[in-house]
Amino acid sequence: MDRFVFLFSAGLARGAVLALFALSLVIVWRAARVVNFAQAAMAAAAVYAAFAVTAATGSYWAGLLTGLASGALLGAAVERGLMRRLPAHAPLPGIIVAIGLVMVLQAGLAIAFGPEHRPMHPPFSERPFIIGGVPVLSPYDLFTLVAAAAVMGGLALLFGRTSLGLQLRAAAFAPETSRLLGVRVPRMVTLGWALAVATAALAALLLVPTELGLNPHAADLLFVNAFAVAVIGGLDSPAGALLAGIGVGLLVSLVTGYASAAAAPLAVLALLTLVLLVRPGGVFSAKEARTA
Amino acid sequence: MTTPPPTAPRLEVDGLEVAFGGLTALGGVSFEVRDGETVALIGPNGAGKTTVFNAVCGIVKPRKGNVRIGGRPAPARTTGLLAAGVARTLQGLGLFERMTVLENVLVPLSSLRAEDAAARARDRLAELGLLDLADRSAGTLPYPERKRVALARALAADPRLLLLDEPAGGLGAADIEALAETVRRVAGEGCAVLLVEHHVDFVMDVADRIVVLDFGEVIAAGSPEEVRRDPAVEAAYLGLEAVNAAAEPPQSGGAGHPPARGGAPRPSTADISVATEAHAHRSEPQGPAGEGGTA
Numbered sequence: 001m002d003r004f005v006f007l008f009s010a011g012l013a014r015g016a017v018l019a020l021f022a023l024s025l026v027i028v029w030r031a032a033r034v035v036n037f038a039q040a041a042m043a044a045a046a047v048y049a050a051f052a053v054t055a056a057t058g059s060y061w062a063g064l065l066t067g068l069a070s071g072a073l074l075g076a077a078v079e080r081g082l083m084r085r086l087p088a089h090a091p092l093p094g095i096i097v098a099i100g101l102v103m104v105l106q107a108g109l110a111i112a113f114g115p116e117h118r119p120m121h122p123p124f125s126e127r128p129f130i131i132g133g134v135p136v137l138s139p140y141d142l143f144t145l146v147a148a149a150a151v152m153g154g155l156a157l158l159f160g161r162t163s164l165g166l167q168l169r170a171a172a173f174a175p176e177t178s179r180l181l182g183v184r185v186p187r188m189v190t191l192g193w194a195l196a197v198a199t200a201a202l203a204a205l206l207l208v209p210t211e212l213g214l215n216p217h218a219a220d221l222l223f224v225n226a227f228a229v230a231v232i233g234g235l236d237s238p239a240g241a242l243l244a245g246i247g248v249g250l251l252v253s254l255v256t257g258y259a260s261a262a263a264a265p266l267a268v269l270a271l272l273t274l275v276l277l278v279r280p281g282g283v284f285s286a287k288e289a290r291t292a
Numbered sequence: 293m294t295t296p297p298p299t300a301p302r303l304e305v306d307g308l309e310v311a312f313g314g315l316t317a318l319g320g321v322s323f324e325v326r327d328g329e330t331v332a333l334i335g336p337n338g339a340g341k342t343t344v345f346n347a348v349c350g351i352v353k354p355r356k357g358n359v360r361i362g363g364r365p366a367p368a369r370t371t372g373l374l375a376a377g378v379a380r381t382l383q384g385l386g387l388f389e390r391m392t393v394l395e396n397v398l399v400p401l402s403s404l405r406a407e408d409a410a411a412r413a414r415d416r417l418a419e420l421g422l423l424d425l426a427d428r429s430a431g432t433l434p435y436p437e438r439k440r441v442a443l444a445r446a447l448a449a450d451p452r453l454l455l456l457d458e459p460a461g462g463l464g465a466a467d468i469e470a471l472a473e474t475v476r477r478v479a480g481e482g483c484a485v486l487l488v489e490h491h492v493d494f495v496m497d498v499a500d501r502i503v504v505l506d507f508g509e510v511i512a513a514g515s516p517e518e519v520r521r522d523p524a525v526e527a528a529y530l531g532l533e534a535v536n537a538a539a540e541p542p543q544s545g546g547a548g549h550p551p552a553r554g555g556a557p558r559p560s561t562a563d564i565s566v567a568t569e570a571h572a573h574r575s576e577p578q579g580p581a582g583e584g585g586t587a
Contacts, residue, residue: 163402163409170388170399177386180349181400181445182374 002134007257008250009128013141015249016148017207021219021226022233022241023152024200029235030172031192032083034094039200040223041105042078044216046071046201048113051120051214060123064205071201072194079193084186109216117213126210144206151202152242155195159238168192225252225265228272234285244283300363301326302453302484303348308357310343310508317343318508320357327452330475330485332495335505335528341488342383344505345455348486349373349380361453374400377452381459385442389431393422393441396430400449416444420474436467443471447478454478456487460494472498496520504528 021039028036036042050067054060078101086093124139137145159165170178171188178185203226204219211218229248233240248268255267275283301324310318318340325331333341346352348359350370359366367376379400388396394413401409417423420440425433430441439459446454456475460468468491475498479485489495495502495516502519504512512522519525 163398163406166391166395166398167402169391173388173390174386176351176370177382177388178399179370180373180380180382180386182371182402182449183399184371 003257004254006128006135007253009136010141011250011253012246013137013144013249014253015246016145017203017222017245018226018229018249019242019245020148020151020206021200021203021222022229022245023155023238024196024203025226025230026233026235026238026241027155027192027196027199029230031168031189031196032079032094032172034083034091034098035227035235036193036196037095037098037223038078038101038105039197040204040219041102041109041216042074042197043071043200043204043219043222044214045074045105045109046197047120047204047208047214047218048109050201050205051118054120060121064202067201067205068198071198075193075195075197076190078197079190083193084189106216113216115215117215117218119213120209122209140209147202147206151199152238155199156238158195164191225268228268231282232272232275234282237282237284240282240284299327300360302329302362303486304358304360304363305344305348306358306360308344308347308359309355310340310347310352311355316508318347318354321505321508321510322357323503323510323513325453325484325486327484328479328482329500330479330487330498332499332502333486333488333505334490334492334495334502335511338507339505340508341505342457343508345380345457345486345488348455349378374449377450378455379446379449379451379453380455381442381446381457383457383461385438387430387438387441387445389429391430392427393417393430393433393444394426396441397445397448400445413444413448416448419447420444421470436463439463439467443474451483453484453486456485456489458489459487460489460491468494 021043024043025036025039028034028039046067049070050063052063053066054063057063082097082101083094086097122140122143124143126138126140128135128138128141130136157165159169167178167183168188168191170181170183171185172192175185178188200219204222207222208214208218225248226245229244230241232248233242233244248271251267251271252264255264303325305324306322308318308321309316321340321344323331333344335341343352347354348361348366350367350373361367361376361378364376367373373380388399391399394410394417397413397416398409401412404412414423414426417426420443422437422440422444425437425441430438433441439462443456443459446456459471459475463471472494475485475487479500485498487495487499499516501514502512502516503510504519504522504525506528511524511528512519514522
C-alpha cells in the first residue's frame with residue numbers, strides 16, 4: 001500500500017506535466033487545426049533561454065519567466081513567419097514544415113549549446129515528504145502540481161470567461177464567420193500559438209529538472225506521451241487533455257513501479273490503441289472534432 | 293411608406309462587376325438602400341444575389357464598381373464591417389454550435405465592457421424570445437430557434453445596415469410572421485435592411501423596394517407592386533411560367549392572373565416564387581455560408 005501511495009502521488013505530478021503539454025497541443029489544434037510536431041523542439045529552445053537566464057542571474061524565477069516569454073515569442077514568430085504562409089485547408093504542409101522546424105531547431109540548439117545533457121536544478125527539494133512513514137510527493141512535485149493546475153485554471157478562465165477567450169474560440173471554430181463579426185482572426189491564431197508554446201515551455205521546464213537534464217531532445221519523449229494523451233482525450237478537448245494526462249501519468253507511474261520502466265511506453269501505446277479502436281475521436285471529443 | 297431623409301444612402305452599390313475566372317457573376321449592378329428602408333434582392337439562384345452580399349462584405353473583390361457604406365468606401369477587410377455598422381446573417385447560419393446561445397450573441401460585442409456586452413446580448417435575446425435558451429448549446433436547438441439566434445447575433449452590435457441572406461428559408465408561417473415583425477421593427481428604428489429571399493410573399497410583405505437580378509444584372513427595381521407588374525420580370529420568369537401553366541391551366545379572370553399586354557397571363561407572386569425555386573439548379577458562390585456547421 002505504501003508503494004502504491006508513493007507511485008500514485010508521483011504519477012499525479014507526472015500526469016500534471018503531461019496534461020499541460022497535451023493542453024498546449026490542443027490549443028494549437030483548436031487555433032490553427034494543425035498538430036504542431038515542433039512543439040517539443042520549440043519548448044526545448046524556450047527552456048534553453050530559461051537555462052541561460054538562470055545561469056546568468058542565479059534566479060530560477062527569472063529563468064522561468066524568460067522561458068514562458070520566449071516560448072510565447074517563438075510560437076508567435078513561427079505562426080507569423082512560417083505557418084501563416086502555408087496553404088490553408090491542407091494538413092500536410094503544416095506537418096512537414098513542423099518536422100523541418102524540429103531538425104533546424106534541434107541542430108541549432110546543439111550547435112549553440114552543445115548536445116550534452118546540462119543539469120537543471122529544481123527550485124525546491126525533490127526529497128519526498130514522509131507522512132505516516134510513507135514517502136509521498138516531494139516539494140518539487142507539489143510545485144509542479146500547483147504550477148500546472150494554476151496555468152490550466154488560468155487558461156480555462158481565459159477561454160471560458162473572457163471576451164478574448166470567446167474570440168479565440170470563435171476564430172478557431174469558424175474563421176470566416178468570425179471575421180464578419182469583427183473578430184481579428186489572424187491575431188487570434190497568433191495568440192493561440194503564443195499561448196500554446198508558452199504552455200509547452202512551462203511543461204518542459206517543470207519536467208527537465210527531474211530528468212537527465214537539458215539537451216536539445218529533452219522534451220521529445222514528453223511530446224510523444226503528450227501527443228498520445230491529446231489523442232486519447234480528444235484533440236479538441238482541453239478537459240480531455242487534463243483527465244487523460246492525469247490518467248496516463250498514473251498509468252506510467254504504476255506500470256513503471258510494479259512492472260518495469262520498459263513496459264510503461266507499451267502500456268501507453270496499448271491504451272492509445274484501445275481508445276482509437278473504440279472511440280477514434282478521443283474519449284472526450286465531439287464527434288466531428290478530428291475531421292473539422 | 294415614409295420618405296427617406298435626403299442624406300447619403302446607407303448602402304450605395306454602383307456599377308458593381310464581379311467575375312470568377314471567365315464567368316461574369318455580376319455585370320454592373322447598381323442600387324442603394326437608405327436608412328430605415330428595407331430592400332429585397334430577388335432572382336433565381338445563380339442570379340448573383342449572394343455575390344452582391346459577398347462583394348459588400350469584402351469577401352469577393354469586384355472587378356469594377358464601388359460599394360459605399362454611409363457615404364464612405366466599404367471596408368477593405370471583412371473584419372472592418374462591424375465597425376462600419378454592417379451585420380450579416382448567412383444562409384448556413386454560421387452559428388458557433390458548441391457555444392451557448394448567449395456566447396454566440398456576445399462574439400460581436402467584444403469591444404464593450406463585459407457587463408455592458410452581457411446586458412446588450414440579453415436584451416437582443418429577449419427581443420427575439422430567446423432568453424430562456426441563453427445557456428443552451430446553439431447546436432442543440434431546432435432550426436427556427438437557430439435562425440433566430442443568428443438574427444440576434446447580427447442585431448447585437450446595433451447595425452446601421454443589416455444584410456439578411458434568406459432569413460425566411462426553412463421557416464413556418466408563424467416564424468415568418470415573427471421575422472417580418474422583427475424586420476419592420478429594426479427598419480423602423482432607422483436600420484437599412486437588405487435581404488436576399490426566395491419567399492416572395494415575405495418579400496412583398498416587408499420590402500419597401502425590390503431589386504430583381506438575373507444573370508448578374510438588375511432587370512427591374514421598384515416598389516413591390518411595380519416589380520410585380522414589370523414586363524422584364526415577367527419575361528425572366530416566362531419560361532417557367534409556361535411550365536406552370538401547362539401543369540395547371542390558368543383560371544380566366546382570376547384575381548391572381550390579370551390579363552397582360554400581349555395576352556399572356558401575368559405571373560402572380562406565387563408563380564414567381566415557384567419560378568425562383570425551380571431555378572435552384574443554377575449555382576452561385578455562397579461565401580462562408582456553410583462554414584459554421586462544424587463549429
